[in-house]
Amino acid sequence: MARRLIHARSGGAFSLGTKLTVAAPYLWLLGFFLVPFIIVVKISLSETALAQPPYAPALDVAAGWQGIQDFFAGLSFANYLTIAGDNLYVFSYLKSLKVAAVSTAILLLCGLPLAYAMARAPRAVRPLLVTLVVLPFWTSFLIRVYAWINILQRDGLLNQVLMWLGLIDQPTTWLATDTAVYIGLVYSYLPFMVLPLYASLEKLDETLLEAAADLGCPRWKAFFAITIPLALQGLGAGALLCFIPIVGEFVIPDLLGGSDAVMIGQTLWMDFFANRDWPVASAVAVMLVGLLMVPIAVYQHLQTREIEGR
C-alpha cells in the first residue's frame, strides 16, 4: 500500500530509474544470450561453405523480400540428419550422459557425508568450514585439473605411493582413462554438490532427529527416514548443478581423458576448431541444449523456489 503511494508521489524520477534498472540487464541478456542462441539455431540449418564466414546461406537484407525468401529456401535439416546417422555423434552424446550420471552419483555419495558433517559441526566453526570448502573453488578450474595431471601421470605421486605401499608392482596408467576423468570431475564439482546440500541440511530441525531417537529409532534409520527426505530440495539442486554442466564439459575430459571415446563437448570443439564445420558444430550445440532442456527447467524451478519461497 505504502509503496504504491510513494510510486504515485515521486512520479517521473522513480519510473525512469526503474525502467533503466530493468531495461539495462534485460537488453544485455536479450542481445548477448538469447539472440546469439537464435543465431546458433539458424546456422545449424545452414550448409558448410568455403567462405568467410564458413556457412551458407547468409541473410541478404539488401535484396529485400526476394533475399529473405532465398534465405529460408536455403535452410535445411541436413546437419541434424548427419548427426543422427553418424555413430560418432550418437556415442558421444551417450557417453556424455553416462559420464555425467555416474559422476553425479559419486558426487552425491561423497558430498552427502561431507555436507552432513558440516551441518552437524558446532555452530561457531560452520562458517569456517564453508570457507574451506569454497576456497579451492576460487582457485582456477584449469589449475585444479592440472594439479591432477601432476599426481596421475605415470611416474606421478599416486603410483609412487601405491608402489611404496606394495599395492602394485609397476606403475599403472591413470592418465587418459575414464577413471582420471571421474576423479577430475568429482574433484572439480564437489563444492557445487556440497553447498546446496549443506544449505538444506543446516536448516533441518534437529529436534526431529532427537524425537526419533527418543522413540527408539536407530540413527541410520532416522537419517534415511527424516534427514534425506527433508534435504531433497538441496539434493536435487546440487545434483542438477553438477549434472547439467558435466554433460557439456570440455576441459576435464580433454586433459585427463583418453582419445578413444570423447564427450560431446570435445566433439563440438573439434568440429568447430579443427574441422571448421560451423553448421555441424551449431547443430551439435542445439541438440545438446535440447537434451538438457528438461534438467535445466527443473533446475530453474528449484532455484526460483529456493530464492523466492523463503
Added chain:
Amino acid sequence: MRRMSVTNLVALALGLAFLYAPIVILVVYSFNASRLVTVWGGWSLRWYAVLIEDRAMIDAALASLGIAIASAALATLLGTMAALALTRMRFRGRLPFAAMIYAPLVMPEVITGLSLLLLFVAVDLDRGFFTIIIAHTTLTMCFVTVIVQSRLIGFDRSLEEAAMDLGCPPGRTFFAITLPLIMPAVVAGFLLAFSLSLDDLVIASFTNGPGATTLPIRIYSEVRLGVKPEINAVCTIFIAVISVVVITASLIGKSRDQGRGPPLAT
C-alpha cells in the same frame, strides 16, 4: 554446543584432505629444484626466475587481469540491477527474464562460447579483448544477480519504506539505505565475477581474436604438452593471489556483518 561424532569428523577430514591435497602438492613441487617434475631435488626458486623471463606469459597474465577487472565491474553493475529488478519490481516479461538469468549458470560453456562467437561474426565485430569482456560479463552478471538477490530478500524492507515515507526520493533511498546494506553481497559478487573471468578458458577460446591471449589460454596450450615446472610456479602465484583476495574479502564481509548490530549504526 554438541561434540561431533567420530564418523562426522572422519568425513570432514577426508573431504578436506581430498580438496586440498592436490593443490598443496602442486605448490610444493613449484619449489622443486629438479627439472624432472616427479623427482624431488630440494627447495629452489629457479622456476620463478624462469617465469620472470617469460614475456608471453606475463603479457597473458596482464591481459587476463584487465579483462577480469573490466568484466567484473560491468557484471556487478548489471547483475545488481537485475537483482533489484527481480526482487523489487513487477514488470511484464519477468518470467523470461528470470529464465535468462538462471540459464547461463548451468549452460555448458562450449554452448555459451560458440553462440557468442557466432553473434560477433554475424554483426562483423572484430574479435579481441573487447569481445572477451562482453562474453565474460554475460556469464558472470548472472552469478552476481543470484548473490545480491539472496541478500535483498534477506533484509528489512521497512527501512526503505520509512525513508520514502519521510520524503526521501527513491534514487537517494537506494544510495543511502539499500546499497550500504547489500554492499557485502555486491563485493562478493564482484569477486566471484572477477575470479570466474580470470579462470575461464572455454568461452575466451571461442571469443578471442588473434593476439588476444589470456592466461588460461596460455596455460592450456602449455599443459597440453605435459607437466612443466614453470607451470607449477605460475599456478602457485595464481593460487596465492586469489587466496589473499578471497580471505581479505571474507574478513571485510565478516567485520561489516558483526558491526551491523542495529542496522542504522552503519
